[in-house]
Amino acid sequence: MRRDALLLRPMLVRYIINNVLILPLLVIFNDGYIMQMVLFGTNAQLNTMRFVGSLLLPLLVLTFTLATTLLYDFEYNRFVDYQIIVLDPAWVVLERIVFNALFTFIMMVPFYPLCKILLGAKFVTTQTSWLLLLAILLLASLMASAYHIAAMCILPSSSMFIRLWARVNAPLFLLGGFVAPWAVVYEICPAVAYALLLNPFMYVSEGIRQAIIGGTMFFSAWVCMSALILFYALFYGAALWFFKKRMDHN
């Protein structure tokens, strides 16, 4: 982990500019201000409910960017060959996931305070439980990192990134409570809503909505946290299995 931190240090400023400043500011301007005010009206409570799911985009983008180093390593440098000589594959995969998750968590923490500063009264936080929000963010970072590490172990080459985004990531994010909570999807089409229970990002958005808005309309915090831990374990298992297969490790 220290090596990963050292490697990341020269790029730290760039990561902060890209992921703590540029992307959140753009998301807040477009999704939190223009889109809400122009398309949906001026009800601050409803707009907050719609907008809070927008965190899924920076979360997916950052965990994806961090995880791509593994696939590029598979393709070109093969430092991972050396790593599995000195460490068990289970630890190598775990280290990647935990490091990416902690880094993502640190980068994601300023997102909602920034929303509050920039959107002011348009972003309602009177019922917000900041501690619960941090817990959900940490688990979401862990789950999303494990998901993307698993994806990198499965993808044959970096040329398949577009396919990953077109077929998996975009539907996961757009149908993962990005704009509407699960209860609304259930009202429109119960069959789709039940299918969406298999989408791990639905629990991220529901957990965040529960932490920021609260109430009975969203899944309870314990359901979201349990589901995120379960999905993390599943993705970790998948990542390990495909990692061993890829490295031809018995």
Next chain:
Amino acid sequence: MTQTFLQRVQILSVMLRRDFAVMGTSVRSSLIDCTIQALVMVFLQGYLFPYMGMPPIYIGALCIGSVVLFLLMQNSNMSFRMQSDILYGGFTRYQLTLPLPKNWFLARYVIRFAVQSSCISLPTLVLSFIILHNRIPNLAVRPILFLFMYLLVLIAVASFLIALGLWHDFAWLRANVWRRRLDPLLMLSTFTCSWQAVYAFSPKIALLLLCNPLTHAVESLRSSLLYFEKAPSLWLSAAVLVVTIGLNCYGMKRGLMRRLDPV
């Protein structure tokens, strides 16, 4: 003179034929991509957004905005592949040894990018409009105009991504191109809501958004397929796109000289 020209046309057509043959191998997966994207778009923009309070007049506008996003995604992916090909000494360097001026060499890339990205974006748009046609109240398709504007948008997006790819090195491109170039272009355009709606909300912001060529790309497609009372003039959008293509061509030529130093 004529013989040289014909020879160049022949080389270009052989290269394009090769590109299309490679593209042909991925038709099935492109169709799967289109279907998935169209279905997600239909559910989200045709049902979920209106249920959440969005007026139905913006359903078609959102679909078109999403298609422009797919165009950017496709072209950026192709640009990454072109970059890695240049970096790791692939086919691009061999092509530079062919007796073809650099303008023709770049034109071939633009054609390839435009055709390949249209293979995904056009069927996605058509499919989602076919499914949603009953739910789009302001549908007013002008096919010839649409094809003309779509062609301009394809060339503008393709040439922009090629210019970016040739201008920056692969490591920078991989780490920054979306955050520092494409995301600001997208998010500070009208890809999520029509210009008319932004104008009704704030005329100042709407006028500022007109400084972004991507606003013109999205709005020109919207104007050719949908009816809006207030929209930027199609001719203004076409002119902005043509100027953008001109600037991109200059960027591509300079980038090519910088990166590959062709004789």
